[in-house]
Amino acid sequence: MKILKTAAVLSGLCLAVAACGGAAQEPAGGPAASGSAPAAKSLEGVTVEVAAKWTGEEQANFEQVLKAFTEKTGAKVTYASTGEDTGAYLGPRIQGNNPPDIAILPQPGLVQQYADAKALKPLTAEVQKQIDANYTPYWKNLGSANGQVYGVLVKAAHKSTVWYRVPAFEEAGVQPPATWDDLIGKTAPALSDSGTAPFALCGASGWTLTDLFENVYLSSAGPENYDKLAKHEIPWTDPSVTTALEKITQIFGKQEFMLGGSSGALQTDFPTCVTQVYGQKKAAMVIEADFVAASAVQSGAKVGEDAKIFPFPKVGAIDPVVLGGDIAVALKDSKGGMALLEYLASAEGGSVWAKLPGYLSPNRNVSPDNYPSELTRQLAQTIIQAGESVRYDMSDLAPSAFGGTDGKGEWKLLQDLLRSPADIKGIQAKLEAEAAKAYK
Amino acid sequence: MTDPLDGRGDPRDGDDAVRGAAPPATDPPRPTAPARLGPSPALAVSFLLPAAVLLGALVMYPIAYSVVRSLYDAGGDGFVGLENYTAIFTDPDTLVTIRNNVIWVVVAPIVVTVIGLIFAVLTERIRWGTAFKLVVFMPMAVSLLASGVIFRLVYEQDPDRGVANAVITTVADVFRSNTGYPGARPRENDLAPATVADGAVVLRQPTQPGQSVLFPLVGLNRESLPADETPAAGAPARPGEITGTVWLDFTPGSPGAVNTIDSAEKGLGGVSVEAVAGGKVAGTAVTEPNGTFAITGLAPGSYTVRLPAANFEAPFNGLTWLGPTLITPAIIGAYIWVWAGFAMVLIAAGLAAIPRDALEAARIDGATEWQVFRKITVPLLSPVLLVVFVTMIINVLKVFDLVFIIAPGSVQPDANVIALEMWRVSFGGGGNQGLGSALAIFLLVLVLPFMFFNVRRFRREQ
Numbered sequence: 001m002k003i004l005k006t007a008a009v010l011s012g013l014c015l016a017v018a019a020c021g022g023a024a025q026e027p028a029g030g031p032a033a034s035g036s037a038p039a040a041k042s043l044e045g046v047t048v049e050v051a052a053k054w055t056g057e058e059q060a061n062f063e064q065v066l067k068a069f070t071e072k073t074g075a076k077v078t079y080a081s082t083g084e085d086t087g088a089y090l091g092p093r094i095q096g097n098n099p100p101d102i103a104i105l106p107q108p109g110l111v112q113q114y115a116d117a118k119a120l121k122p123l124t125a126e127v128q129k130q131i132d133a134n135y136t137p138y139w140k141n142l143g144s145a146n147g148q149v150y151g152v153l154v155k156a157a158h159k160s161t162v163w164y165r166v167p168a169f170e171e172a173g174v175q176p177p178a179t180w181d182d183l184i185g186k187t188a189p190a191l192s193d194s195g196t197a198p199f200a201l202c203g204a205s206g207w208t209l210t211d212l213f214e215n216v217y218l219s220s221a222g223p224e225n226y227d228k229l230a231k232h233e234i235p236w237t238d239p240s241v242t243t244a245l246e247k248i249t250q251i252f253g254k255q256e257f258m259l260g261g262s263s264g265a266l267q268t269d270f271p272t273c274v275t276q277v278y279g280q281k282k283a284a285m286v287i288e289a290d291f292v293a294a295s296a297v298q299s300g301a302k303v304g305e306d307a308k309i310f311p312f313p314k315v316g317a318i319d320p321v322v323l324g325g326d327i328a329v330a331l332k333d334s335k336g337g338m339a340l341l342e343y344l345a346s347a348e349g350g351s352v353w354a355k356l357p358g359y360l361s362p363n364r365n366v367s368p369d370n371y372p373s374e375l376t377r378q379l380a381q382t383i384i385q386a387g388e389s390v391r392y393d394m395s396d397l398a399p400s401a402f403g404g405t406d407g408k409g410e411w412k413l414l415q416d417l418l419r420s421p422a423d424i425k426g427i428q429a430k431l432e433a434e435a436a437k438a439y440k
Numbered sequence: 441m442t443d444p445l446d447g448r449g450d451p452r453d454g455d456d457a458v459r460g461a462a463p464p465a466t467d468p469p470r471p472t473a474p475a476r477l478g479p480s481p482a483l484a485v486s487f488l489l490p491a492a493v494l495l496g497a498l499v500m501y502p503i504a505y506s507v508v509r510s511l512y513d514a515g516g517d518g519f520v521g522l523e524n525y526t527a528i529f530t531d532p533d534t535l536v537t538i539r540n541n542v543i544w545v546v547v548a549p550i551v552v553t554v555i556g557l558i559f560a561v562l563t564e565r566i567r568w569g570t571a572f573k574l575v576v577f578m579p580m581a582v583s584l585l586a587s588g589v590i591f592r593l594v595y596e597q598d599p600d601r602g603v604a605n606a607v608i609t610t611v612a613d614v615f616r617s618n619t620g621y622p623g624a625r626p627r628e629n630d631l632a633p634a635t636v637a638d639g640a641v642v643l644r645q646p647t648q649p650g651q652s653v654l655f656p657l658v659g660l661n662r663e664s665l666p667a668d669e670t671p672a673a674g675a676p677a678r679p680g681e682i683t684g685t686v687w688l689d690f691t692p693g694s695p696g697a698v699n700t701i702d703s704a705e706k707g708l709g710g711v712s713v714e715a716v717a718g719g720k721v722a723g724t725a726v727t728e729p730n731g732t733f734a735i736t737g738l739a740p741g742s743y744t745v746r747l748p749a750a751n752f753e754a755p756f757n758g759l760t761w762l763g764p765t766l767i768t769p770a771i772i773g774a775y776i777w778v779w780a781g782f783a784m785v786l787i788a789a790g791l792a793a794i795p796r797d798a799l800e801a802a803r804i805d806g807a808t809e810w811q812v813f814r815k816i817t818v819p820l821l822s823p824v825l826l827v828v829f830v831t832m833i834i835n836v837l838k839v840f841d842l843v844f845i846i847a848p849g850s851v852q853p854d855a856n857v858i859a860l861e862m863w864r865v866s867f868g869g870g871g872n873q874g875l876g877s878a879l880a881i882f883l884l885v886l887v888l889p890f891m892f893f894n895v896r897r898f899r900r901e902q
Contacts, residue, residue, distance in 0.1 A: 173693050193627065193690055195661030204848035256625075256659065260597065266850040267597055267762050401872070405864070407852040408533075415850040 043075035046336035051080040051089065052104035052326065061356040068352045069343050075336045086110070094119045094331065101337030104154065104328045107396055108142050111327055115145035121333040122148045123341060130345040134363045136388050138223075143327055150329050152345045155353075156362040157324040158379045159211050159289040159393060160312035163296065165277050167306060168196045168284035176310035180216070183313045184250045191284045192256050199251060200283035201258050201265035202273035203418050206411025210395040210403065211322070212287055213414060217244040220316035223389045230394045232439040236431035242424060247315055249421040259283040262418050271295045278307055287312070289324070290360065290379055304374055311382050321386035323362060324393045354380075362390070402438035409434045503884070510877035524878035534879075537856045540768055541886075544839060544857065548772050548779075549832035553825055555776060556783025560791050561813065563784070573788065577781035584778065588845030591774035595761035595846065605758025612756045621708060622754040624657040627689070632656065633699060639749030646742040647715070652677040653745055656689030656699050657708065665706060672707035675732040682723075682738060682745060686711045687731040707731025711751050715743040762847070764854040771846050771855060775839065783828045790824030791817070827897065834890050837883065858883050 054062055059081060066077040082089035086106055093099045099119065105111060114120050123131070131140050131152055143151030164176065172194035177183040188198040202208040218226045221240035228234045229241070255261040259282055260268070268276065270288070277286045279299035286292060293303050301307035312320050328344055330337050343349040347365035354361050354370035360379055364387070368380040383390055395403030395410055402409035410431065417427045478484070513520045528534050559576055563569035579587060596602030599609045626634040626641055634641050634655055647653055652675050665688070672687030687707045689699065709729035714721050715738060722743060723735040735745075761770040794817065802812050818825070840859040847855035856864075858879055866876025 171692050173691075189628065193658035194692070195623070195659055195690070204850045206849055256623075263760055263763055264597060267760075267848050269848060406849045407856070407864070411849070412853055418850075 043073040043336050043339055046075040046334075048075055048077045048102065048334065048336040048340050049080060049100040050077060050102040050104070050337075050340065051082050051086075051100040053082050053084060053086050053106055054104075055081050055083075058358060061353070061358060064356055065344075065349060065353045066340075069340060069349065072343070073336075073339060075339065077336075077340065087113075090114075090331075099331035101330065101332045101334050102328055102340055103331055104326045105151070106326050108151075108327060108392060109397070109400070111143060111151045111329060112145045114329065114331075115148070115150055119331060120145075120150040121330040122150060123152070123330065124338045127152065127338055127342045127345060130342050134345060134347055134350075134365045136364070136390065138388070138390065138392075139362065142392055143329075151327040152341060153323075153325050153362045154328045154344045154350075155326045156360045156383070157289055157291060158360055158383070159322040159324055160215050160320050160382065161290055161292075161309040161379070162285055162287050162312055163274070163277065163292045163307060163309050164285045165281065165283075165301070165306060166308055168194075168281070172196065172284070176308075177313050180219070180247060180313045180315040188251075188254075188257050197259035197283040198257050198285055199259065199265075200268065200273040200276040200286050201251075201418070202268055202270045202286070202288065203262070203265035203415055204268055205270040206406060206415055207395065207404075208270060208273075208288055209414035209418065210410050211289065211393070213244060213248060213410075214322050214391075214394045215287075215312045215320045216247050216315050217241070217394075218322060218389070218391055219312070219314055219318055219320040220244050220247060222317065223391055226391050226394065230391075230397045232398075232435050236435055237428045241428055241431075244315075245417065245424045245427065249417065249424065252418050252421040262421070266415060266418060271298075275299045290375075293375070309375065309378070311378075318389050319382065319386055321382055321390045322393055323383070323390060324396060325362060398435075399438040402435055409438060506877045506880050506884075510874060510881050512874045514872040514874055516873065520874065524875045525882070527875055528878060528882060533853060533856070534861060536853065537858050537861045540855065540857050541837065543768055544772065544836045545833055548775055548836045548839075549829050551772070552776055552779045552783050552832050553787075553829050555780045556787050556828060557818075557821070557825065559780065559784040560787040561817065563788065564791055573781075573784060576784055579778045580781050582778070584841040585845060587774060587778050588842045591770075591777075591842070592762075592846050594774075595770050597758065597760060597762065599758050602758070602761070604761055608758045609756055616756070620751045620753055621657070621660055621711070622752055623659050623661075624688075624708070624752055625659045626656065627658055627698065631699065634747075637746075639752065641747040641752070643745045647682055647745050648742055649682055649738045649740060650677055650679045651682060653682065653684035654699065654701075655684060655686040655713075655747060657686065658688070658690050660688055660690075662688070662690075662692065662706070665708075670707050670709070670729040670731075671703065672701045672705050673730040673732055674701055675734065678734065680736070680738065682715055682735045682743065684713070684733055684745070685731045686713070686727050686733065686747065711747055713745065714748055715745050717741055717743050762851060764851050767847050767851050767855040771842050774842055774846060775836075778842075779832065779835070783832070786828050787821065787824055790821050794820045827894075830890050830894055830897075834887055834894070837887050837890075858886075 050066070052059075052062065059079065063079055066079060069075065070077055080100055082103075086103070087110060090099065090103055094114070094117070105114075111120070128140075128149055131143075131149065135153070139153050140149060143149060143153065162176075168191065169175070172190045174187045174190045177187045191198040214226075217229065217240070220243050221229075225234065225238075225240050229236070229238070234240070251257050252262060258265045259273075259276055273283075273286050274288075274292055274295035275298075277283045277299075278296045278301035290309075293307070296303060296307040312322075314320075328341055330341060345363070347363060350361040350363040350366035351370045353359050354366050354376075355372060357372055360371075360376055360383075362383060364384050366380070368377045368384070371377045371380055397403070398410070403411075405411065413427050413431050413434065416430075417424070479487075509516070510524050511519060511521060513523075528538075559573075563572050566572065582590075593601065594603050595605075597605060599605040625636060626632045633645070633653070634643050636642070641655065641657070643653055643655075672685055675683035675685050677683060685701060685707065687701060687705055689701075689705060691702050691704045707727070707730040709727050709731065711727045711731075711733075713725045713727065713733045713735060715723045715735045723738050725733040725735045727733045759766060761767070798816055798820065799812055802816050807815065838859050839857055840863065843852075843855050843857050843860050844863075852860075862876050862879035862883065865879065866873045
């Protein structure tokens with residue numbers, strides 16, 4: 001749910017490249033490769049309105065993509081910013097029968113909500129063809145409601161990353177680990193021995209703990225169980241949850257692994273933990289998503305030099321890749337709108353966007369070579385490698401009373417686990433009780 | 441007194457409006473029998489109508505609708521009767537909020553009134569009274585939200601960031617010196633020659649005089665070592681003595697050879713070492729800067745060599761203000777900071793109105809200043825004190841913003857109060873406006889007696 005703001009690297013150069021790319025395509029009269037996009041200049045005189053929450057640089061970058069679409073098809077696209085609360089912006093416009101053609105929703109839950117309110121239009125066969133070609137069935141399901149496909153994930157936030165401070169790793173003489181057991185058994189003790197706390201946990205921000213749990217669970221229990229737990233088809237008292245929580249308590253249970261011990265971690269909220277690693281240099285790692293980059297830069301670190309990432313280490317059989325992201329839906333059954341969705345879902349549109357900073361595509365046919373920074377390339381690589389087992393942030397799929405409320409449900413109970421890591425069974429029973437209440 | 445942040449249309453705001461609008465409502469035009477002196481009833485009604493419509497639309501209707509809404513479920517479609525009210529008194533989280541509100545109501549108004557009284561009485565006597573009053577009153581000019589942000593920083597655990605702990609640790613450091621190595625510990629594996637027992641680092645093997653032992657320690661940040669750190673040296677064995685080295689067994693850049701003294705590794709000076717036999721300390725020594733020590737004067741036999749826990753005591757790091765136990769007192773502290781000035785100004789105004797001759801008479805009769813204060817000033821001030829006290833109770837019942845901002849997410853369930861819970865279940869992700877309405881009505885019921893009390897007082901004074 002946090003805004004993706006990867007550091008702007010070489011942005012001026014990239015903008016120039018993208019603009020040239022867009023201009024160069026026009027005389028060629030359409031794409032040569034990577035799936036069929038709408039026919040050239042077929043939409044002269046059509047206007048499309050698209051609403052999303054992006055502002056500032058993110059908006060400017062998105063408008064570059066829209067410009068490339070206009071040059072390709074001739075359709076005129078206007079952008080409307082919804083502000084942080086997309087629902088509050090769209091609600092009145094839907095009620096007033098004046099919705100934008102396309103809206104980009106920050107939560108999958110809204111797809112279901114608007115579909116129930118009959119505000120969404122099913123995607124045309126052409127758009128679905130692009131989705132089938134470029135996305136795994138999981139993403140198609142995520143954008144579907146009541147058996148119809150309504151949305152396509154156009155922008156992703158990568159939540160399976162661990163940020164580390166390179167000088168701290170050098171001081172301790174350790175390398176980024178590939179497996180959880182190495183992380184707990186070798187990397188963390190070596191860092192601790194060197195006098196640097198291995199982890200700065202952001203325990204006061206409950207959502208960072210749910211992100212940690214989701215990665216461990218996806219890797220240890222597998223995508224099928226992940227889907228079941230996200231729908232509450234298996235209870236939170238399931239043994240697979242026990243395993244994941246036991247793994248997490250390998251960190252929570254060791255006071256010297258966390259900066260300030262568990263009581264310090266519980267008082268540290270999200271950007272503060274990044275400051276503890278990169279600003280105060282008191283800890284070595286922070287387990288959070290790609291958007292940490294913005295806070296790391298603010299703390300004075302250089303992304304790619306002293307602030308680097310390694311993929312969330314493998315706990316069980318698979319490398320976990322958990323994404324958050326924004327889903328584009330059609331609110332009007334317009335030709336221009338569907339053409340734009342088709343463009344955004346295509347590898348062509350994704351590649352134009354990928355050349356701009358601060359963007360990560362969930363589209364598996366967007367080549368990592370498009371990205372301007374090494375970091376994003378690395379992230380895109382993990383998405384493509386993970387293939388079918390990429391999953392969406394579970395707590396964002398849950399009812400918000402359970403997965404999205406400060407001091408309640410999963411946020412609170414994982415904080416309780418951080419406070420008393422011995423009581424896994426008790427926490428599980430409470431998680432199940434809260435989930436039963438929220439999912440009814 | 442309605443602070444801007446509470447303008448969310450909940451019934452409590454309505455109460456203020458009721459109080460403000462009470463006088464017109466209590467003076468109905470009285471049509472006196474034969475010759476009417478006042479205006480005609482039609483005229484009176486037309487004058488009353490605007491106020492009545494506003495009151496109805498902005499106060500009475502929201503209250504009535506909240507009562508109705510509280511009888512329905514989260515979606516607003518299913519009638520659930522009193523289920524939401526039972527939920528308030530059965531849900532453990534909500535009971536915590538009620539408990540916290542009780543603590544608030546018992547502690548905060550009394551402390552604010554007492555501090556306000558003390559300030560008012562003291563400032564009356566000093567030359568710079570007005571300047572002092574201005575300073576104490578200043579927090580009232582800051583929004584509660586900003587005060588919350590300020591106190592969130594004040595209560596930070598890290599003494600480098602939080603001023604509360606900076607003060608406490610500075611005072612504490614005056615009384616205790618700290619020369620140890622907090623955080624130092626032996627490696628955690630079976631090969632390490634020493635292990636931790638009751639905070640002390642103890643050698644696994646018993647030692648005889650004439651042996652040389654090693655205490656390899658890790659877990660220290662090299663930057664926290666004293667500047668004059670010296671490379672560690674081995675201690676040669678000497679007959680009749682236990683010798684050895686305490687050093688930081690860590691080479692930057694690589695783990696180094698474990699449990700042996702490498703050239704880049706630093707000795708830990710000033711560590712006290714004890715040789716223990718039969719539960720009694722038989723000899724002690726303190727390490728040199730290069731980490732070596734020698735315990736002399738030992739009788740032959742077998743000793744346990746240990747580094748007592750005092751070497752590793754963590755420096756006093758202040759109190760965990762924002763932890764689950766201290767959070768409510770901490771927030772009450774912030775609240776007092778904000779409101780003490782308000783109480784002081786009201787009480788000072790009352791103080792100025794006290795007849796001087798009563799005080800003079802008492803003094804001439806030989807009363808001490810304390811007796812004058814207790815027997816004359818406080819009784820004469822009691823109406824003002826009561827007003828301040830009751831106003832504070834009403835104010836405290838609806839406390840919201842300070843709790844919301846000061847308590848970190850992880851301890852918010854422990855610091856929660858009814859008004860905050862009401863917002864959280866209705867809008868803050870809970871989405872259950874039925875339960876939220878029930879909480880709002882519950883809060884209204886709690887506030888009502890004090891409102892009636894205040895309204896009646898105002899009427900009597902008129």
